[in-house]
Amino acid sequence: MTHWFHSWRAAVRIARRDAWRAKGRSLLVLAMIALPILGVSAADLTLRSAELSTEESLSRSIGTADARLRDSGYGGVPIYQDPPGEMSTPVADEDDKVSSPGPKPGAAPLASVLPAGVTTLSDSSGNAKLTTEHGLLQTEVRELKAADPMANGLLTLLDGRYPQRADEVAVTEHFLDTSGLKVGSSVGVRGFDRTYRIVGVYELPGELTTLQVNALPGAFLAPYAKAAEKAGLQPVDIQATQLVQVPGGFTWNMVKAANEKGVVVISRAVALDPPARSEVPLYQKDGWTPWEQSLAAQAGVLVMVATVVGLAMLEICLLAGPAFAVGARRSRRQLGLVGANGGDRRHIRAIVLSGGLVIGAAAAVVGTGLGLVLTYALRPVLEGYIGRRFGSFDVRPLELLGIALLAVLTGLFAAIVPAITSSRQSVLASLTGRRGVRRSNRVLPLVGLGAVLLGAAIALYGAVISDHFAVVAGGSALAELGVVAMTPALVGLFGRVGRWLPLSPRLALRDAVRNRGRTAPAVAAVLAAVAGTVAVATYTASDERQQRAEYTAVLPHGAVSALVAEEGGRDAPAAREAVQRLFPVDVRADLERVSVGRADCSMHDGSEGCGRSEVVVPKANECPLWVSTKEHPDPAQRFSREEARKLAKDWRCKEYDDYGINVEGGLLVADAKVLKVLGIEDAGAAQALAAGKVVTFRKPMVDASGKVGIRLITDIPAADEAQMEGKEPPGRVVSLPAHLVDDGRRSYGVTALVSPATAKAAGLTTVPLGALFSTERMPDSEQRQKLDAALAKIGSDVELHLEEGYVSQNDIVLLALAVFAGLVTIGAAGIATGLAQADAEADLKTLAAVGAPPRVRRTLSGFQCGVVATMGVVLGSAMGVLPAIGLRLTEARQQQKWYEQALEENPAGAAFLGDPPYVPIVIPWETLGALLVLVPLGAAVLAALVTRSRGALARRAAT
Structure with missing residues (x-):
């Protein structure tokens, strides 16, 4: 044993001396091995540091509180939840709950589930469009007394202070960078006559890129919601939660009691000491099991990682192996002297292998050391890249030791073949510098050929x-x-x-x-x-x-659409003007849509007072394959396979390409300019529009009398229920004479087209939708940036699309x-x-x-x-x-x-x-x-x- 130790110690000393003599070759091999080790060790440190412990996660979600309570959203009915509070479902089946008669209960009363002697802190949030240096910015508004000790950990103050008065707010750093404002600036709200002064900057440790402002409870959301309702703006959805501190903690039994009133709870005590699976009612319900990665999936991940690591080691060995071989040949006289002085083949192999061991060990130290230093130094950059702060700089010595061992093994594997080759050299050939005659291996190519075949x-x-x-x-x-x-x-x-x-x-x-x-x-x-x-x-x-x-193109090549679907198209004129001013526009076609109900309704808005319109397909033109009945919910079951194949070729069952302009029911109100923008060359269509006809691109839409019907639906739930049961949807139908363009002509999502004058004469209420534009040339990057900046100042969200054709990614x-x-x-x-x-x-x-x-x-x-x-x-x-x-x-x-x-x-x-x-x-x-x-x-x-x-x-x- 002593002899083995001394021989290897001598081999390592010789290898270390040779590595120091051939610095260039040694540094080359060291760099090849150390670079992957640096990357792997840095990735390990980053992933481990970004992985939060249970306590760190709780600090970011509930601060120092014992629990966070929120409404489940199921109308206050009893629910089941999982211990982390991430999943919940009503106790009764969803179908039973929906179909049950009688009024539905309201929101879950958070205050009613609180035990006596608790301390509470409200934490509510909603969204509003705030005024900035560039225009309006959709921002989350959070009402939380951030200076309260219970909120420690939720926010991190970076500059200034948290708000102390009703007219003060603090903002996230990302909001400050995006808005162009600064501490001391005033920020307003669209549709609200109040302004707020920015007094501080903070960040959310788990969401660094969040646009958020913080105000005192009751200082923003409630008065803004009233002002928005009065101004006819979109209703403000306020999500209210309660942070609570309970003597003894919020236990699992208390969580289940809160679930009975429709309240979801995130509890510190439950997260730190979760109940057994048998004690969780949610997991006993059919179809609800906690997700756990299967052994097969884990094995697949391990195999994938092992394959990648193995290929990387093979690549390094293939490149580093020749370097060791050349080093061994350069040292062949020294190796020959070892043999002449009584050393046998294993001693020569030990010397060459020690070269791989020395360089591998050096690469392990350099790679892991640089990975540790660079990860620590670049921590803010890495946190910004992943979008959240590390919990702590988590160093796992055993994992780093395993990564370092990988470098040592790579060095050893790269030196194996040169070691075996050098040990087979005769002493005489080594001392004289002769290479001798080496015959190539004839077995390996045959094995390789067999593997190829x-x-x-x-x-x-x-x-x-x-x-x-x-x-x-x-x-x-x-x-x-x-x-x-x-x-x-x-x-x-x-x-x-x-x-x-x-x-x-x-x-x-x-x-x-x-x-x-x-x-x-x-x-x-x-x-x-x-x-x-x-x-x-x-x-x-x-x-x-x-x-x-x-x-599939949305529009003809080079065409532009600017649509405003919300708030009755209030900002559509501003969007039209911005595109006209900043893009090389050739033809502009203003668009409108039919409005049913309140004038401030957005398109596809199903809220109370808002309806919709649709183009009617006459009964005689309906495709039998698509008509369901109570007896046959699946229409295809009404026909045999041969009948279905035959009907699929019927003109009534033709499938049209509706991909393009997103307009409700495919009905567009516009003049003949839209035909030119869409590239539809049909002189009869322009004349039909001028004559008060509806231009349609779908043959099934035209009834036997040559007219098209437009149904105005005010009761959306009743219409949806009628469609599910195969009945005629309720609503007034307006019939207008039609002109059919060549059936099958690409119309980019437009089902029917009616002129503004015809719509007005037929008693149809219209609201602005936006415009379509054809361009003289494709807008360049500078023009697009200017338009984006101009549209950002408009209060409504503008759906802008420039058709560039297929763009390779x-x-x-x-x-x-x-x-x-x-x-x-x-x-x-x-x-x-x-x-x-x-x-x-x-x-x-x-x-x-x-x-x-x-x-x-x-x-x-x-x-x-x-x-x-x-x-x-x-x-x-x-x-x-x-x-x-x-x-x-x-x-x-x-x-x-x-x-x-x-x-x-x-x-x-x-x-x-x-x-x-x-x-x-x-x-x-x-x-x-x-x-x-x-x-x-x-x-x-x-x-x-x-x-x-x-x-x-x-x-x-x-x-």
């Missing part, structure tokens, strides 16, 4: 027969590993090209072939990176082609992939070139001695780098296309299967399912061209530029 067969099976992506991915991965195993033999095949090359590339290729132990790992590393990049790029390009084919992805693969390729090729120069220094000096010009050294270095990059890129590109094609073929089969299954289950679906799925396969030739040509060329040029023309004179080696 087997992996290709598995991937082909997955693409043609199986429906599982994992089969294709597994087969492709096996084939890629087979190519990696065949890399030494493939490098030898590349060497046959050298006979037709000039001197410098021939020397570079010969050097790469003769030193396959150094070249093959670098080529394999490039192969792995390029294969992954090409696979993702091919899949991404194919998916983009599919998305482009499936894209993957160009930056493909570019990033190409850059990543290029960097890995240049890095791996550069490492191999640097090692080749260190390994072949004697050959370079010989060339200089026999009269070779200085530029030979540069050109040789460039070609050495280019050779490695070219071989890796060519092999990687060939291997990367295989999994992408397999995955796309599998995806095509799956989508076709789903399409046919949908038709089989519902033959009526042929009317709206559309064409069979289109799943193309696209090769990204631009990315491949960049990888195959530009990357090797760039690597070669870069290597040539950074290489010195003349080498340093060498001292005669001691004999």
Whole structure:
């Protein structure tokens, strides 16, 4: 045991001395290992620090209180809740509750569930549009006495103080940055005659990007709600909660008692000591079980993490292994002396392995140390990125030790092959510096070829027969590993090209072939990176082609819509003027919509006093496949499969493309300009509008007398109930003569079009909706920013859309992939070139001695780098296309299967399912061209530029 310890201690000392002598090579390997370790350790520290303990979470949700009480929203009926207070449901089934006769109870009375002797603090919130330097800003308003000790932890004061008077507010830092205001500024509210002075700045530790203002209880929300109601604005929804402190804590029994009155409770005592599952009534209810990650899901995550870590270690070992091999060859005389003085093969292996151990340990210390320092130093940046403050800087020594151990193992694994190779050298060859004749391994290429054939067969099976992506991915991965195993033999095949090359590339290729132990790992590393990049790029390009084919434009190319759906279109004129002023507008078409009920109702508003309109489909024109009855709630069940397929081709069952302008019922009030903006060239349509007719784009909308009916519905619940039961919805119907544009013409969501004069003559009440615009040219970025700023000053939310056609989101992805693969390729090729120069220094000096010009050294270095990059890129590109094609073929089969299954289950679906799925396969030739040509060329040029023309004179080696 002592002998083993002393021999390894001597080996470590020798390795440490050699690492210090070859500082450049050691730093290179150390950086390769330390960088991933730095990233993993920083990620571990960030995730652990961002993960809050139960106490920290409670501090941010209930402060120092014992509990927070809130209305469940179920009208005060008894409920069940889970212990954390995140899920709740009525005790009675929802259907029973809805269908039960009689009036529904009101909101849950929070005060009635409070035990005696409690201390309370109200915490309410609502939303309002506040005036800023730029216009109006939708902001959350929170009424909470933040200076109360019970609120400690909910807010963090950054500057100034919390409000102490009714006309004061504090604001979040994000609100201050967004609004352009500052401490001391006054802030107003739309539709409210009061102003408030900003006296402080705070942040929410768990939500750093929240727009919020804090006021004293009763100082803002209640008076603003009254003012909004009086001004006809949208009702203010106030969410009221109570923070309470109870002697002895808020127990689980008290929580269940509060649930009986419809109150949800977040309790500190329950969160810290949750009840058993059997004591939670919610979990005993059918369909309600606490979500827990299954063992299979956990195993899947572990396998995924292990795969990523394993691939990263393999990549590092492939790049670092040649460095250790070159170091061992440079130290072969020293290793020979060890053998001459009685050392055996295990001592030589120990020395080389100790080199990996020393550098791995150094990389572990440097990587984890830098990860710790950088995470601590960048903590505010990381908190801003994830949007919440860390609970504490959580350092897990065992986890960091495991990450550090990973670096040590990576160094050891990278040194295994060089250690075995060095131990097989004879003492005489080591002392004389002869390399001897090394025969390449003939078994490994055969194993690799078998893996390639087997992996290709598995991937082909997955693409043609199986429906599982994992089969294709597994087969492709096996084939890629087979190519990696065949890399030494493939490098030898590349060497046959050298006979037709000039001197410098021939020397570079010969050097790469003769030193396959150094070249093959670098080529394999490039192969792995390029294969992954090409696979993702091919899949991404194919998916983009599919998305482009499936894209449906909202408007004609270059057209603009600016719609104001809320508050009766009050701010629609301002939106129209802003677009007209700031965009290169060609034609402007003002839009209106039919309004039923109160004039201040928003579109699709189902509140009391607000109705809606719809275009009537005559009974004779209704598609039988879509009409449900009490006997047949599912219309398709009324017909046989053959009858349904036949009816699906009936003109009444034609499915129209309604994607486009979002207007209620598809009925638009506008003049003939809208036809020009929408690109509808129909002279008869413009004449029909002028003649007082309704222009429709749907044949089923026109009855036998050539008219279109517009139903005005005031009782929305009754209308919905009638539609569910198949009855005629209640409401007055206005019939107008119709003009049918070519059936099937794309109308961008417009079902029917009526002129303002015709609507007024028919007794239809209209309100502004906005406008459509055609543009002379596509607006540039500056014009869009100016328009966004102008619309931000308008009180209402403006639905703005500029139709740019399909905009690829993957160009930056493909570019990033190409850059990543290029960097890995240049890095791996550069490492191999640097090692080749260190390994072949004697050959370079010989060339200089026999009269070779200085530029030979540069050109040789460039070609050495280019050779490695070219071989890796060519092999990687060939291997990367295989999994992408397999995955796309599998995806095509799956989508076709789903399409046919949908038709089989519902033959009526042929009317709206559309064409069979289109799943193309696209090769990204631009990315491949960049990888195959530009990357090797760039690597070669870069290597040539950074290489010195003349080498340093060498001292005669001691004999």
